[in-house]
Amino acid sequence: MPQPRFTPRFDPPLRDSSDEPARYTAPRLPDVRPSLRDIGELVRAPAALSVVGDSLAGLAAARAGTPTALRGRHALLPVASACLYLGGMALNDYADRHLDAVERPERPIPSGRVTPRGALGVGTALTAAGVAAAGLAGGRRALAVAVPLAACVWTYDLVAKDHPTGPFVMAACRGLDVLLGATPGHLRSALPAAAGLAAHTLGVTVLSRGEVHGTTTRVAGGVAVGTLAGAAAAAATAPAAGSTGRRTAVRWTTVAAAGAYAAACLPAQVRTAVTPTAGNAKAATRSGIQAMVPLQATWAARSGGLGTTALLAGVAAVGYGLRFLGRARGKAGVSIT
Secondary structure: OOOOOOOOOOOOOOOOOOOOOOOOOOOOOOOOOOHHHHHHHHHHHHHHHHHHHHHHHHHHHHOOOOOOOOHHHHHHHHHHHHHHHHHHHHHHHHOHHHHHHHHOOOOOOOOOOOHHHHHHHHHHHHHHHHHHHHHHHHHHHHHHHHEEEEHHHHHHHHOOOOOEEEHHHHHHHHHHHHHHHOOOOOOOHEEEEEEEEHHHHHHHHHHOOOOOOOOOHHHHHHHHHHHHHHHHHHOOOOOOOOOOOHHHHHHHHHHHHHHHHHHHHHHHHHHHHHHHOOOHHHHHHHHHHHHHHHHHHHHHHHOOHHHHHHHHHHHHHHHHHHHHHHHHHHOOOOOOO
């Protein structure tokens, strides 16, 4: 289950639409169907790695102290999260097609590789698939979270993106995604994790507003302070449960994961605070979204889910490897905005 534009877009960003052209017609060639590569670029497929951990962190938190029996169908919860996220990315490009024609003409819609109607169809289909997967995984309880989550995704992309409420809608997407993963257990136990991911998403989304025209020292500095506070809060409140050895392992694993989270995004945020240019804001937004996985690992570790933490560490390693491979081949990273 889009960045901070979550992306659902559970990631951010927001841009000034003052230069938006009055009309836009995609220069699509006749009888040309989009390739899988075009669709993958439309939905920012690699960026889905930043969202599957929401469900895993939520599940680990919901099971903390009260083991919950897991069923095979519960594996569909991360699938639901990913579908909603990817669908939100397609909706994002559909909503931004006029602005992208001016600012980012290489994207699938303005370049003519995907029609606006096709992008809307992809977003609709993936949203429906995400809600259906949630229903199969957790029945009415999961649907009670998945439906509001899908509504937040559509609201953000089509209505709230350029509105002052946009960052809060985006943050709600991420928080609900964590709670979606917690539906097999106790939702209340997952509220701190949901709040932690939502707060990070709020900061990244606010920062992402400066991706085109730059941000301010006050905004970037505030986001950096929020990152430090979020890492410290998660690391300092690790619950004590189990044997002494396990408590020690949980405590230090949480601290290590929180440190990895801060290291992943704090340097770029500080650079942006010092020099609040559009390029620095974009880099800080990207690093903030990539830092979602270590933050998810932090909350999973805090809940005692050491196995989940190890799995998320593997996800982070895969993401790093894909980015490294892309740079080695001289290709720009997949845009997440």
